[in-house]
Amino acid sequence: MAEIAIKHVAKRFGGFTALHSIDLTIADQEFMVLLGASGCGKTTLLRIVAGLETPSQGEVWIGGRRIDHLPPRDRGIAMVFQNYAVFPHLTVFENIAFGLRMKKLPQQEVERRVTRTAELMHIEQLLKRYSGQLSGGQRQRVAVARALAMEPDVILMDEPLSNLDALLRLEMRAELKGVLAASKTTTIYVTHDQVEAMSLADRIAVMHQGHIVQAASPVEVYRNPAARFVGSFIGNPPMNFIPATKTANGSWTVAGLTLPGPKSDKHKIEFAIRPEDVDAGDEGLHATVRVVEPLGPHTLVTCDVEGGLFRAILESNAAIAVGDHLRLAPKADRIRWFDPETTNAL
């Protein structure tokens, strides 16, 4: 059992606050992805859990044991680094065996575990090589095998795929998901790549400026963003936002269209809709087409709606030309509303 509990963890570097009082619980065997743009504090949080950084305040618990005062080696964790950190002076075998030798396991057990994890990562033919003789993808496999061989309670991964080329990344992503699910470890995985996050995670914690904005399942994060930032960060192209003005209680005017919405004492809120959640038809938002990008499965249309940019994903067989006037009807159950002051969902 290795549940991770992060309680009120904050980190300040001089006058700069990298993390503001983070609270996050990660269930045993859960795959948690920390997602955010660079500088949002996701790596700092991971390094605090690893023990490579000390929190300015707060506690970290793993499996019911408080570990924030312990050195990394006593935390029951293994880590995979962005640049792999494969020891250049040791063979692949000795790299994978490194942690096992530190634990003073018998030679037989060391060999068993190295062979097993090497087979798991498909690098059994590389065991005699040095890191200088490996490609980036192979080094990545060695780094993952080295972490798995420790049979840790928790695996921490810091952007492990970001140095690989696109095709290899796709392949490794699927493989990692399988291997980690089978290993029954709790995983914290840091990335700035939303596709990676969506495809791997049981739960995504979206981070922004040192806060966790939302921690939920990938679909929940995509469908029901808890804040404007989540909607604008996740999804490619991102969510569309249009200012809404109150007409009556629970009724709002959005670009000339009157829509039912949340009851609020505010006069102005924001209407939001995903690009794929609009239909072109006879009624809806008045849009003037600016750019048409046929992408194969569908067509991305960038329009003007009330002087603001609005992106819509439409059927690829729709005959749309630049300058056309469209009516885009938002699907009622997909409309989201945000408070422009707090930026939170309403």
Next chain:
Amino acid sequence: MSVVAEIPIAAPAARKAGNWLLVATVILLSVWVLLPIYLLIVNALSSPEEVTAFPKRFLPSFDFGSLSFFINFAGVGRALWNSVLVATLTMILSIGFGAPAGYALSRFDFPGKGTFRFLVLMTRAFPLPLLALPLAVMFIRTGLDDTAIGLALVHTTLALPFAVLITFSLFSGIPVELEEAAWTLGCTRLQAFRKVILPLALPGIAASAVFAFTISWNEVFAAAVLTIENRTLTAFLLQSLGESPLYLKFAGGAALVIPALIFIFAVRKYLFAMWGIANR
């Protein structure tokens, strides 16, 4: 059209002139450095008679008369031993103090780090002759004068800045993630250093040690001022330069220069790294 036609002619001409200037400068500098060494070697490998004869030979006759005379010259063996002893002590002291300082500079952030790095370099700004008299007086008071360890201490102050800077650049070139990976795999800070950093840094540390050795080996001023009985080879040669025959001077000079040249040549890669050219 004429303008277009002129440029391709003018440009190669200018480039050619630039090339000539470069080649000439390289030749001049090479001659500046290599000619004395060449003369030194030719004369050291000639018989005593040939050294004083005229005209000179361009190729050495590989007569070891001068060298064997030098080796058997009274006091040379002892001076040579003193030189090796002092240089070895200097090497141990400067790596012993310099490598930890270099490691700290590369891995830790502490207040005054920039100032410290600057001060390390500043120690080279004080001319040794200025310090020699007070040093000599202090050494006599503490009984350190005319001892190998006393001279080694002075040489260490000369070699230490280089030891710090070379090892700093060396450790900076080793990714901190390697150390962190070792920590997460069960190492203490010391174990991680011993099992991961040291094997990677060892060739560079050895180079830095050799450089410290060479600095001490070549140093003549402090050696001449601070030793009387226990002269190092440089001090000994300086002392006996006036009254000794020409071929002894050549043989002694060669004995000093050749080891230093070989050492520096062996570690040249790391000396470039000192200024962060190879790393970072």
